[in-house]
Amino acid sequence: MNLMSACRLCSIDQKPGFCLHAGLDGTCVHALFSLSIRPNEYLGTLRYDPKKAKIGRIALLPAYRRLGIGKQMMISFERQLLDGFKALADRAPLLLDSSIPTQIRLHSQLPVIGFYSKIGYQPVGPTFIEDGAPHQLMVKQLVAS
Template identity: 25%
Template sequence: MLTWKRLSFTDFSIEELYDVLQLRSEVFVVEQDCAYQDIDGKDQKALHILGYKEKELVAYTRCFKPNDYFKEASFGRVIIKESARSYGFGHDLIKETLAAIKDGYDETTIRISAQTYLLKFYESHGFTQEGEGYLEDGIPHVNMVK
């Protein structure tokens, strides 16, 4: 079971921000072997969802209100720490993220740019593919809408 925090950018402690940036780098840059600009200027607009197993950050995503990323509400930077992936926390993270978007923005229509290998995972949460696949930072992605 995870403990959740929902933070705006200005609510982060230095330690929380460091943990998030470290986890994002660990997964998206090192593990996925993808050199890209993670610090993209969008964190200041986002609502950040942090999931802790005991005191360790193991789950994270960031959410956007409509027109901050897509026309619809959105989320991205979805991460489960590699050592925590066998517990089903990914499903918990998406449920918490959808609830945060509903609570924070009163939105239920959500568009995401999903890594193609996670298509079935997002379909299990009510998302459907829209359009053809494309490369984002060298990784196959697809647009999905709920």
């Protein structure tokens, strides 16, 4: 089992219908997060699909939930996205076009919609079933600070 799978296995709720390996593929960016005081201990993970401008498979170890770490994890990743887009624009402005996303999106499970709303995500459209559970599409406008 690779490090990404191990972190995800420890952090997901063990519910029927959710597949550990469903989001592990080579087409997305996979990010692991650690604390600076313990850089070799990973506590969370997410994936980003640049073709869809979509964050997914967000997971945080249970011991680190409700401490503000998930919020920092998301904000940090969003900042890295913006920094990457800016660096690309500075180095190769002719390569950029309207396909560079101005917003990111995710599919939130219903119990954590409030978490994403607090960090700037807005619900869009009706709820839908994904992996056997109700979800809500949420989007956030990317704004350089």
